Amino acid sequence: MGNPKAFLEIHRQEAGYRPIHDRIHDFGEVEQTLNTRERKLQASRCMDCGVPFCHWACPLGNKPPEWNDALYKGDWEMAYRLLSATNPFPEFTGRICPALCEKACVLNLIEHEPTTNREDECAITEAAFREGYITVHHPIRNGKKVAVIGAGPAGLAAANDLNLMGYSVTVFEKNEAAGGLLRYGIPNFKLNKTIIDRRMRLLEEEGIEFRFNSEVSEFSEFSEFSEFSEYSAIIIATGTPVARNLNIPGRDLKGVHFALDLLAQQNRVLAGKEFSKEERITAKGKDVLVIGGGDTGSDCIGTAHRQGCKSVTQIEIMPKPIEGPVDPKNPWPNYPRTLKTTSSHEEGCVRRWNINTLEFLGKDGKVTGVKVQEIDWQPNPEGGRPLMVEKGKPEIIKAELVLLAMGFLKPEHPKYAENVFVCGDAANGASLVVRAMASGKKIATQVHQYLSR
Numbered sequence: 001m002g003n004p005k006a007f008l009e010i011h012r013q014e015a016g017y018r019p020i021h022d023r024i025h026d027f028g029e030v031e032q033t034l035n036t037r038e039r040k041l042q043a044s045r046c047m048d049c050g051v052p053f054c055h056w057a058c059p060l061g062n063k064p065p066e067w068n069d070a071l072y073k074g075d076w077e078m079a080y081r082l083l084s085a086t087n088p089f090p091e092f093t094g095r096i097c098p099a100l101c102e103k104a105c106v107l108n109l110i111e112h113e114p115t116t117n118r119e120d121e122c123a124i125t126e127a128a129f130r131e132g133y134i135t136v137h138h139p140i141r142n143g144k145k146v147a148v149i150g151a152g153p154a155g156l157a158a159a160n161d162l163n164l165m166g167y168s169v170t171v172f173e174k175n176e177a178a179g180g181l182l183r184y185g186i187p188n189f190k191l192n193k194t195i196i197d198r199r200m201r202l203l204e205e206e207g208i209e210f211r212f213n214s215e216v217s218e219f220s221e222f223s224e225f226s227e228f229s230e231y232s233a234i235i236i237a238t239g240t241p242v243a244r245n246l247n248i249p250g251r252d253l254k255g256v257h258f259a260l261d262l263l264a265q266q267n268r269v270l271a272g273k274e275f276s277k278e279e280r281i282t283a284k285g286k287d288v289l290v291i292g293g294g295d296t297g298s299d300c301i302g303t304a305h306r307q308g309c310k311s312v313t314q315i316e317i318m319p320k321p322i323e324g325p326v327d328p329k330n331p332w333p334n335y336p337r338t339l340k341t342t343s344s345h346e347e348g349c350v351r352r353w354n355i356n357t358l359e360f361l362g363k364d365g366k367v368t369g370v371k372v373q374e375i376d377w378q379p380n381p382e383g384g385r386p387l388m389v390e391k392g393k394p395e396i397i398k399a400e401l402v403l404l405a406m407g408f409l410k411p412e413h414p415k416y417a418e419n420v421f422v423c424g425d426a427a428n429g430a431s432l433v434v435r436a437m438a439s440g441k442k443i444a445t446q447v448h449q450y451l452s453r
Contacts, residue, residue, distance in 0.1 A: 002044060002069055002072045002073055003044040004047075006041070006072075007045045007046075007047050007107055010042070010044065010045050012042070012107075012113040012114065012115075012116060013034065013038060013041075013116070014116060014119065015031060015032045016031075016032055017030045017031055017032065017346070018030050020346060020347050023343075023347075024305045024306055024347050025306070027187065027188040027189050027270055028189065028192070029189055029190065029191070029192050030190070030302075030343045031095070031190075031343075033119075033122075033123060033126075039071070039119075039123050040071060040072050040074065041072075042115070042116045042119070042120060043068040043069070043071040043072040043116075043120050044068075044072040045107065045116075046064060046069065046115045047065075047106060047107065048065040048069065049065065049106050052064070052065050053104035053106065053109075053333075054104050054105055054115075055101075056104065057100040057101050057103065057104030057333075058086075058100055058101045058434070059100070059432070059434050059435045059437075059438035060086050060087050060093075060434060060437060060438045060441070061086050062083065062087055062101060063082060063085075063086065064101055064115065064120075066082045067079040067082040067083045067124060068115060068117070068120060070082060071120055071124060076124060076127045076128065076131065077128070077133045080124050080127070080128035080133050080134070081133075083124055083125070084128075087121075087437075088160045088161070088437065088441070089153070089157070089160075089199060089437065090121050090124070090125040091122065091126070091129070091198075092153065092191065092195070092196075092433060092437075093118070093121065093433065093434050093437070094119070094121040094123075094125055095122055095190060095195070096182075096190055096433060097118055097432070097433065097434050098432065099114075099117055100432075100434070101117050101118075102114040102116075102117050102118065103336060104332075104333070105117070108325075109332055112326075129198065134202070136205045137164060137206050138206070138207070139163060139164050139206070139207065140166055141166050141167075141168060141207075142165075142166040142167060143168075144167050144168070144232045144451055145169075145170065145230055145232055146162050146167045146169050146231055146233045146447060146451075147170050147171075147172060147228055147231040147235070148162075148169060148170070148172070148234075148235045148237060149171075149172045149234065149235065149237060149238055150171075150172075150173065150174075150180065150236065150237035150238040150239060150424070151171050151175075151179065151210065151212075151237075152179065152180020152182065152237060152239050152424065152425075152436065153180060153182060153424065153433045153440065154180075154237040154239075154423045154424020154426070154436040154437065154439050154443075155171060155180070155235065155237030155424065155440060156171075156178065156179075156199075156203070157436070157438075157439075157440030157441050157444070158235050158237060158423055158443050158447070159208050159235075159440075159444075160208070160444075161444035162444045162447060162448065163203070163206055163207055163208050165448055167447075167451075168207070168209075169207075169208050169209070170208075170210075170211060170231070171208060171210045172214040172216060173210065173211070173212050173213075174213070174214065174215035175213070176212050176213055177196075177212060177271075178196065178200050178210060178212075179196045179200075180239055181239065182196055182433065183196055183267060184263070184264040184267055184268075185263055185264065185296070185299075186263075186299065187263060187266070187267065187302060187303055188267060188270055189302055189306070189343075190299070190302075193267065193270070193271065233419045233420075233421065233447045233450060234419060234420045234421070235420075235421045235422075235423060235444075235447065236413070236420065236421070236422045236423070236426050236427075237422075237424045237426055237440060237443075238411070239425045239426055240409065240425040240426070240429060240430045241411075242409045243258045243259070243260060243404065243406070243407070243408050243409075244408060245258075246404055248357060248358060248360065249359045249360065250359050250361060250362055250367065253360050253362040253365060254362075254365055254366045254367065255362075255366050255367035255402060256360055256404070257281055257401075257402070257403055257404070258403070258404050259290070259292070259296045260296075261281055262283075262300060262303060262403055263296075263300065263303060265279075265280070265281050266281075266307070282307050282401075283303070283304035283307040283308065283309035283312075284307050284309065285310055286309055286310055286399075287309070287310050287311045287398045287399050288300075288301075288309045288310075288311065288399060288400075288403065289312075289313050289315065289370055289399035289401070289403070290304075290312065290313070290314040290315070290402075290403045291315055291370075291402065291403065291405060291406060292314075292316065292404065292405030292406040293314060293315075293316030293318070293351075294405060294407065295342070296405040296407075297314055297316075297403070297405035298342040298345060299344065301314060301342075301345065301347070301349050302343065302344030304401075304403075305344070305347045309401075312348065312349045313349070313350040313351075313397055314345075314350070314352070315372065315397075316351075316352070316353045316355065317355060317375070318353065318354070319353055320339065320353035321340070322337070322338055323338065323339045324338060324339075325338065326338070354375050354376060354377070354391070355373070355375070356372060356373045356374075356375050356388065356390075357370060357371075358370075358371045358373055358394060359371040360402065367401070367402055368399070369396045369397060369399055370397050371394050371395070371396050372394065373390055373391075373392075373395075374391045374392050374395075375388050375389060375390055375391055376389050376391050408429070408430040410428075410429035410430070411425075411426050411429075413427075418450070419450065421443045421447055422443075423436075423439040423440050423442070423443035424436040424439045427439060
């Protein structure tokens, strides 16, 4: 703890976003950066607590006090060594993690001004790449092979750890490039895909083999697939591919899409892929309705603005979260269920809660609006889930593009052979990137223990 009084004298300072009038015209990253002096000052605010709740809150077990202290002292290389000891891809989490560690920070619990761990993490990693602190490792091979199915954050984390342990790792990916939701779900304005490409080049140089456009559709009996017979262990890290649907009248109208249909296609367009006019999903000149109030819905809002939409409305069936830094009904150590306003929301959006969707309306096979019903939630006298009751009369929201962002279904798996392991969202259901990475690392350890018997 280089400056024991910093948390008393220096307030939290975030880098903030590019101006709205500038950023909505491109897909460049919206978040800005602090200069070196300001970044060191922010790192100095970390109190090196006797009981650092940030360690406990981070699924990866990151140790912010240690690398924040190194950053404050100007030892960027040491800061990266400490950071990368627990986090294999801090350039990803430094951009898109909701920073569970910051919610657990003592400065947040007392002053609601936590240390800027996420931004510090990103700054440390970018400095490490820029200054050449990140070098290629050449592990000594142990003669055993492991197959990883899925190149999302969980699969990549597992592959990375096993590769460094000496295993020959082959990653099978159904898409044309690695990243999973990092590449095909998260917009470029939050995570530029060159950041993923940079890490992939490093992983390939370290010996991991990637086989793209290789989809494995059945997992019941791996003996049926000759390409897996040479592997001592197999890791399934295929994520949660099935989005939650809304099976109501009009679902088959043109213009009603899953959120990832829009997000993945837009990212592919930015990567240079071309789509026909009939295939292209675009919000240009349209009134857009996003159904679902989470981060995926927010990403749809930002994408719609950059495509030139006329308007955006976001509806959520659950009540509006409480505004403010804490939720008295959901106190620490639970994650605060408070209202989240993203950079996309700031760009313009009508947000509504307690709205149930009844029917998609259309003309000539195309969606023109959505019939919705305002609702209330009342306590269930028998306990359990609250009861939904209608409030007022149904109304129609005009929309020529409707995006379903209601989450994903947890995959079901058969019983596998003992050398088959499952990790990430494929095992636990849709969650955070940082949790997927932590799951991948945990499975890598389990695979190593299994193959070391």
